[in-house]
Amino acid sequence: MGRVVLFDISSQDPERAGAFYSSVFGWKISEPNWGYYPVTTGEDNKPGINGGISKGPNDFPHGIRIQIEVENIEEAIHKSVELGAQIVRDKMEFDHFYLAYLVDPVGNGIGLIQNK
Structure with a gap:
């Protein structure tokens, strides 16, 4: 069974998007790696699905994509x-x-x- 293991949020302003999700939901936004800001949505005792925020490419400029393993x-x-x-x-x-x-x-x- 393919399970959802990550999410990607594409934005033309990833820093602003990260600030929003961090402020509203308490997500931890890490420093970018190749323009990809890793996101942690839970703690060890109550894990969430983690993901990242990055500047969306021309063919997917904004939106959310799930990653299926x-x-x-x-x-x-x-x-x-x-x-x-x-x-x-x-x-x-x-x-x-x-x-x-x-x-x-x-x-x-x-x-x-x-x-x-």
Whole structure:
């Protein structure tokens, strides 16, 4: 079962967005890494789903995307496309994981993440 493990908030003003979520909800916004501000939404005794805020790209300038953990990213991409999803960013490789961005058949942005 794919579980939601992260969220991404895209904004054209990520610092302002971070200040808002920090002030209203008490989220901890860390210093940016490559323009991505890591977000912690819970404590160890009451964890939340963590994520990040970054400046949205031209094809996703603002909005929220969930990241779904999968065991095989190629298989998940293939099945998603078969069922009507569109690929926004095909499989990308990072140090500890693979990541892809899609739009589901009804227009919602999602991310697929596979740990190495």
